Amino acid sequence: MLKVDKTWVLNQTNVRKKEIVIVSHVAAFYENTAQTPLQIVEDPIFIERGVKVYIKRDDLIHPNISGNKWRKLKYNLLEAERTGSQKLLTFGGAFSNHIAAVAAAGQALNFETIGIIRGEELTPDSNTTLQFAKTVGMQLIFVSRTDYRNKEELENRHGKGAFIIPEGGSNALAIEGVKEVMQEIAAQLPQEIDYVCTALGTGGTAAGITSVFDGRVVVFPSLKIKNEEAEQMILQLTNVCKGTLDIKTDYHFGGYGKSNERLLEFIKNFEQINLIPLEQVYTGKMMFGIYDLLLKGYFKKGDVVVVIHTGGLQGRNSFLDEIKRK
Ligand SMILES: Cc1ncc(COP(=O)(O)O)c(C=O)c1O
Numbered sequence: 001m002l003k004v005d006k007t008w009v010l011n012q013t014n015v016r017k018k019e020i021v022i023v024s025h026v027a028a029f030y031e032n033t034a035q036t037p038l039q040i041v042e043d044p045i046f047i048e049r050g051v052k053v054y055i056k057r058d059d060l061i062h063p064n065i066s067g068n069k070w071r072k073l074k075y076n077l078l079e080a081e082r083t084g085s086q087k088l089l090t091f092g093g094a095f096s097n098h099i100a101a102v103a104a105a106g107q108a109l110n111f112e113t114i115g116i117i118r119g120e121e122l123t124p125d126s127n128t129t130l131q132f133a134k135t136v137g138m139q140l141i142f143v144s145r146t147d148y149r150n151k152e153e154l155e156n157r158h159g160k161g162a163f164i165i166p167e168g169g170s171n172a173l174a175i176e177g178v179k180e181v182m183q184e185i186a187a188q189l190p191q192e193i194d195y196v197c198t199a200l201g202t203g204g205t206a207a208g209i210t211s212v213f214d215g216r217v218v219v220f221p222s223l224k225i226k227n228e229e230a231e232q233m234i235l236q237l238t239n240v241c242k243g244t245l246d247i248k249t250d251y252h253f254g255g256y257g258k259s260n261e262r263l264l265e266f267i268k269n270f271e272q273i274n275l276i277p278l279e280q281v282y283t284g285k286m287m288f289g290i291y292d293l294l295l296k297g298y299f300k301k302g303d304v305v306v307v308i309h310t311g312g313l314q315g316r317n318s319f320l321d322e323i324k325r326k
Contacts, residue, residue: 090167099129195218
């Protein structure tokens with residue numbers, strides 16, 4: 001007669017239980033990415049003044065979900081997956097890189113995506129960002145500026161069963177993702193960092209940085225905004241502010257999405273000298289501000305400055321078009 005060892009049966013049952021592995025497509029997608037480089041910017045102007053400037057090349061993180069979008073979306077996408085959502089709904093302006101990134105993430109990870117866009121006059125062909133979002137399968141809904149303010153109503157109308165990601169992807173989950181860029185930087189540059197510079201749209205990136213970095217966070221809003229408003233945007237996303245916020249409101253170039261020849265020329269020169277691409281909505285304005293502050297003596301000899309390249313280069317095409325037209 002076959003003798004069955006009860007403990008063996010029990011052990012086998014346990015083994016089988018352990019074999020049930022829950023596959024997270026989102027986690028696998030994120031795990032397959034290499035750490036982005038922290039590159040020294042060797043422009044003679046920085047060398048002359050003895051200021052060490054590094055740039056965290058998060059623009060290289062993924063071709064379509066670049067920079068801070070990759071960071072801010074990580075825990076949102078994991079949460080959407082965990083809660084069984086098959087649809088993502090989010091909000092954005094005409095040049096929102098976040099809209100493009102959510103659309104791309106949806107395509108890569110099999111989420112349906114809906115983008116509510118501010119501006120009823122716009123169409124999917126208004127610019128390359130919206131064109132891209134539509135091409136990768138996002139449903140775009142254009143609403144008036146008045147309707148856009150009432151997010152709750154829009155969510156109820158269009159977002160049944162959807163996982164809602166706020167405008168710019170900035171929420172508590174996004175902050176967790178941004179913290180990881182600072183952890184990476186700390187490992188790549190194990191010395192004291194005096195300044196971390198970032199562009200600001202909705203404040204999530206700056207909030208994530210200041211919640212872990214205890215130095216000076218220099219923030220460059222890409223929109224026309226008062227210092228206190230920008231500060232409030234950041235602080236309402238994090239109640240931990242380890243560092244000092246220094247908000248530079250003079251580099252918006254007329255407001256969100258606006259640019260001028262001076263900015264475009266600056267970007268062109270910067271790219272020629274440093275071989276690092278920028279775009280005109282966020283990172284170009286930030287970098288212009290950094291050079292201007294350097295010339296004004298804000299950064300001192302011996303200072304170590306880390307600049308976050310928040311990506312968004314897919315929106316750069318319109319900048320190149322603009323140059324061609326001139
Ligand atoms: C390229 C780029 N840089 C900076 C920002 C601003 O980031 P935040 O909205 O977190 O302030 C954005 C918007 O997400 C962006 O697309």
